[in-house]
Amino acid sequence: MCRMSKVLIITYYWPPSGGGGVQRWLKFTKYLPEFGWEPFVYTPENPHFEVKDSSLENDVSDHVEVMKFPIWEPYYLIDKFKKKGHNQQSDVVRKGKASPLTKLMLWVRGNFFIPDPRKFWLKPSEKVIAEILQSNGIDKVITTGPPHSMHLIGLKLKQKYNIQWIADFRDPWSKWELLDTFHLSWWARKRHEKLERKVLDTADKVMSVSKNFAGELADIAGRHVEVITNGFDHEEFEQHSHLQPDEFIIRHVGVVDELRDPRPVLKAIKELHNEGKSYKLEFIGNVNKTLQSEIEEDDVLRHLITLRPYMPHAEVIKIYRRSAVLLLLSSYSKNAPGHIPGKLFEYLASERPILALGSTEGDSAEIIKEIGAGVVCGPDEVQKLKDALVQMHEDYTSTISKSTPDVSRFSRRNLTQKLADLLNEL
Structure with missing residues (x-):
């Protein structure tokens, strides 16, 4: 030895x-x-x-x-x-x-x-x-x-x-x-x-x-x-590989502050609801009080969006697998092009489609686009967000299985x- x-x-x-x-x-x-x-x-x-x-x-x-x-x-x-x-x-x-x-x-x-x-x-x-x-x-x-x-x-x-x-x-x-x-x-x-x-x-x-x-x-x-x-740690995900979503739920895990603004997604979900397509969204982690108030005061959003507190990491892994779509919020700040949220890699390991909102350039966007892990939308692309959600819902309900991207280099x-x-x- x-x-x-x-x-x-x-x-x-x-x-x-x-x-x-x-x-x-x-x-x-x-x-x-x-x-x-x-x-x-x-x-x-x-x-x-x-x-x-x-x-x-x-x-x-x-x-x-x-x-x-x-x-x-x-x-x-x-x-x-x-x-x-x-x-x-x-x-x-x-x-x-x-x-x-x-x-x-x-x-x-x-x-x-x-x-x-x-x-x-x-x-x-x-x-x-x-x-x-x-x-x-x-x-x-x-x-x-x-x-x-x-x-x-x-x-x-x-x-x-x-x-x-x-x-x-x-x-x-x-x-x-x-x-x-x-x-x-x-x-x-x-x-x-x-x-x-x-x-x-x-x-x-x-x-x-x-x-x-x-x-x-x-x-x-x-x-x-x-x-x-x-x-991502492959061992953490292998033990939960059997978990599947019970329904079509979009989830975001982590902090939502003024640097990570989900309002374009909220606008897309509200418009889709008014068009007859209701999709649930869940935030797990700290959400800034201003956004909380906006959700609670909106007659549509408060019925579509659930806020849950911070969870231990071990529980978060299970939540990833039980989600139909994983929402990734990137900031629009000076360092945004080089900032890759740690959760992106865990999202990849969860084998769930990623809906990314933020800079359409930079390292995070490059990874998602390169391996075909989801859709990247800018803050002004509400229609693209809507189209992506509709397509992801169709894929979720489809009986045709889709291949998952190879993400082993990020293990x-x-x-x-x-x-x-x-x-x-x-």
């Missing part, structure tokens, strides 16, 4: 944190041993996260050694601001709207906590990680951001201990649309850019989740950036093999 190589993964998001940020490295660590790599994880003991999913703790593989260290971050001082201003911040990204208090807090966040409020974990972590590396014989490290302060830990380790280091960017840094909401000073903007460039220049390998994001980073650094997308196991190959090149 060959001795496995070792790698330390430094990540802020780890179970019981929920949401898309945790899934990527939770799954990589699951499959890395199959390709000769033993993963170690370093993560905060007391992180501040908005979504909690304790069921994900069951997905942490036994072969993963997780080491936690306390973190101090200023979020407890602005918790009330965050909760009251969450939707406002989405408005800022999309429409430039914010209260004076929101603007002040965003300005403080962007100009004083560079690159982010998790920066205070850098110095106390250095000694702890050095001991972890030495005691376990580890000389390869992966940092994943955001928060991009994780990359500063990798930078420090590289400079001081000459470890081999991969920097994984799940979102942009200096070109991240969120920075535009912080009203950065000239100095703060330059500081972000300088730190980003230092990370990109120093890391042995740089990887990102989409072609667009990788291209932006490559342009900044003048170097190649690997693309390893997110994906977590195959993606982990790409990561292992990257590690082997170090």
Whole structure:
């Protein structure tokens, strides 16, 4: 039996944190041993996260050694601001709207906590990680951001201990649309850019989740950036492959905020209802209050649309399979072309037609079109949405079976093999 190589993964998001940020490295660590790599994880003991999913703790593989260290971050001082201003911040990204208090807090966040409020974990972590590396014989490290302060830990380790280091960017840094909401000073903007460039220049390998994001980073650094997308865990879907929809229901799973506007779909459904075709739509997850009110006050929509709360990931997998159509909402923001919602890959694994609303260009649209997984519509294409829904309903009621697209390249196991190959090149 060959001795496995070792790698330390430094990540802020780890179970019981929920949401898309945790899934990527939770799954990589699951499959890395199959390709000769033993993963170690370093993560905060007391992180501040908005979504909690304790069921994900069951997905942490036994072969993963997780080491936690306390973190101090200023979020407890602005918790009330965050909760009251969450939707406002989405408005800022999309429409430039914010209260004076929101603007002040965003300005403080962007100009004083560079690159982010998790920066205070850098110095106390250095000694702890050095001991972890030495005691376990580890000389390869992966940092994943955001928060991009994780990359500063990798930078420090590289400079001081000459470890081999991969920097994984799940979102942009200096070109991240969120920075535009912080009203950065000239100095703060330059500081972000300088730190980003230092990370990109120093890391042995740089990887990102989409072609667009990788291209932006490559342009900044003048170097190649690997693309390893997110994906789906085939084992989670195989055990539910027998599940089928009981009726024609369109479902969206995840957050619906001001950045992901489903109103064109609602308009299409309402028009179809008035034309004698009634299709049910279900939102699972947090829906912004403005949209909730609009649905409740509409005599037609309130009978066609159901709102359900956030569900643990294990239950969501079953919901995918029980859906007739899966709705994918993409934002119209600056980073939209490179943003691939994690749920897209799980939608693909569910073998259900996808109705995508958002940018008709970019990585998500390219994937859906390339493999024939569904229909992509822009926000002004209500008639196209209506036609797509009618066709999907006809396909649902048809006795003729349709072939399903090959999506194996997006399986977590195959993606982990790409990561292992990257590690082997170090």
